[in-house]
Amino acid sequence: MRRLIFEAEHDTFRESARRFFQREIGPKVAHWRQQGAVDRDVFRKAGEQGYLLMWADEKYGGAGVSDFRFEQILCEENVRHGDLGFYHVLHSRLVAPYIAHFGNEEQKMRFLPKCASGETILGIAMTEPGAGSDLSGIATRAEDKGDHWLLNGAKTYISNGILGDVFIVVARTSTERKHALGLFLVERGMPGFERGRKLEKMGLHAQDTAELFFENVKVPKANVLGDATMGFKYLTHSLAEERLIASVNSLSHAQVAFDITLDYIKERRAFGRPIGTFQNTRFKMAEMRANLDVQQTFLDQAVLEHNRGQLSAETAAAAKLLTSEFENRVLDECVQMHGGAGYMDEYRISRMFSDGRISRIFAGTSEIMKEIIGRSLGLDDRKLS
Ligand SMILES: Cc1cc2nc3c(=O)[nH]c(=O)nc-3n(C[C@H](O)[C@H](O)[C@H](O)COP(=O)(O)OP(=O)(O)OC[C@H]3O[C@@H](n4cnc5c(N)ncnc54)[C@H](O)[C@@H]3O)c2cc1C
Incomplete structure (x- = not known):
């Protein structure tokens, strides 16, 4: 389309x-x-x-x-x-x-x-060993020491973690107020800032994902973004766009997987004919084609809404949920249609399969996306009970 x-x-x-x-x-x-x-x-x-x-x-x-x-x-x-x-x-x-x-x-x-x-090169460090979906569990602490903040804690699964020069580090700035978080610009070379190992992953092998450690890092006051207690609000400000971006990557990934599989099933033969001519293969490809068009139309509409400044949290969550789940179904079907070749790293579809698995997890898991959409329907414990 x-x-x-x-x-x-x-x-x-x-x-x-x-x-x-x-x-x-x-x-x-x-x-x-x-x-x-x-x-x-x-x-x-x-x-x-x-x-x-x-x-x-x-x-x-x-x-x-x-x-x-x-x-x-x-x-x-x-x-x-x-x-x-x-x-x-x-x-x-x-x-x-x-x-x-x-x-x-x-x-x-x-x-x-x-x-x-x-x-x-930039990165952002929110996730910790004890806090991912639920950022209220953040334990990294920043204490106000007058002319600087003293940062202590650890972050994990941080993208651009090795190459990154400046990280926005999310840290707790009050022991009393649960949502008092600050955003701190931590720069390469600051004493007490160390990188841990580059983490081995299922996929995305060209991306450096790492642990970061902060031990008595003196962060100058000039490196705090805005109000050091408003980080939670600042983070939610950008979430719709983050999910839209994840959605764009997911659907593009599904589209590429579809295209390379279409080429493959026209060439690969079994029982005397191209495997694409088996009804099962043809029907599966037809379903994927139809769904790709529908999802692309929805996503493109969300992009236009974003351009107008009207993209809601629940529409962004819906786009992320739909496209990442769909991407994973497409990747699985496409590997299947490649047969044994689909399991071999030398074939792109195999690498795409392992790269794509993360889409349902990062930038907010599918379950969290459902929570956001569900809450927008008024289905919220705090409102109904
Ligand atoms: C490759 C990669 C790159 C990443 N890059 C970054 C980065 O650059 N910066 C950064 O800060 N983080 C990054 N992350 C972290 C990522 O954002 C988190 O892994 C993700 O938010 C999930 O958090 P978690 O791993 O703690 O899982 P958990 O929060 O422990 O979730 C585990 C499971 O419980 C479910 N669950 C949790 N809460 C609920 C609920 N209320 N209802 C229903 N189910 C629930 C989840 O959906 C999930 O299925 C990255 C992760 C990976 C793998």
Whole structure:
């Protein structure tokens, strides 16, 4: 089905993005998967193209382009021709906006231009060994020491954890107020800030995921974003966009899996004919095709709502829930249609299968998405009991 949300300028942008991902990312993926991380210089190269922090004002090194469709195109082309391991969107669209929205002018001038050029790589550290879905369990503490904050604690499963230069670290700033959290900009080289091991994962092998440790780290007051007790509110501000991005990646992943499987089942023969001609295969592909169109239409509509500033938390949660669950069903069917080849790492579908499993877990699990949608229906303990 033809997608109706793009205009000529988006098509032109997609062409050049495609060439970038084909040239700079695709050929390096096998090497990056082996080394467990992308090379730093790919962020620089993306920065040179203007692909990082496109939304930021020109004075901060951006292009002042807030239209989310351009970001959507970058994600789609990265999934098709690059690799989910290159987590440009975490840097650009999930972390940097916290600095733009909640930072002061000095912080914006200090951090954003280097993020836009790719010189500085960003990450965000919320999750802890004892707190994931439920951020109220955060135990990392920041104590106000007058001229600085003293940070102690540990974070885990942090993306860009090894390559990252600046992390937004979420820490508790009050023992009395449960939701008093602060967002602290912790920089590479600060005494007491250490990285743990690079974590071995089921998939996303080109992405560096790590533990971070903070032992008596003196964080200057100038590195606090906004009010040091309002972090919880700041985090919820960006969640709809985070889920929209996850959804874009999921559906693109499903679309690519479908396309490579369609090629495969036309070539692969069994019992004297291409396996795609078996009714079971044809019907499964037909169902996937129909669902891809429906989900893409819904997602594109959500993108337009986001552009208008009207994307609700529950619509973003619905998009994330639907597309990530669908992605996983598609990946499973596509592996099945590849037979034994689908289990072999040398086939892309096998790698995609293990990469895709995370989609139902990070950026909020499917169960949490259902909670958000359910609560929006008024089905909430606190309201009904
Ligand atoms: C590859 C990867 C990259 C990541 N990157 C980052 C990062 O950059 N920064 C960061 O801070 N974190 C990151 N995370 C952490 C990720 O966001 C968390 O793993 C995720 O939010 C789930 O939290 P958890 O692992 O503690 O699971 P838990 O919260 O322990 O959940 C376990 C299970 O219980 C279910 N559950 C929990 N609460 C409820 C409920 N109320 N109702 C029903 N079911 C519930 C969950 O849905 C899940 O199925 C990453 C994780 C991975 C694997």
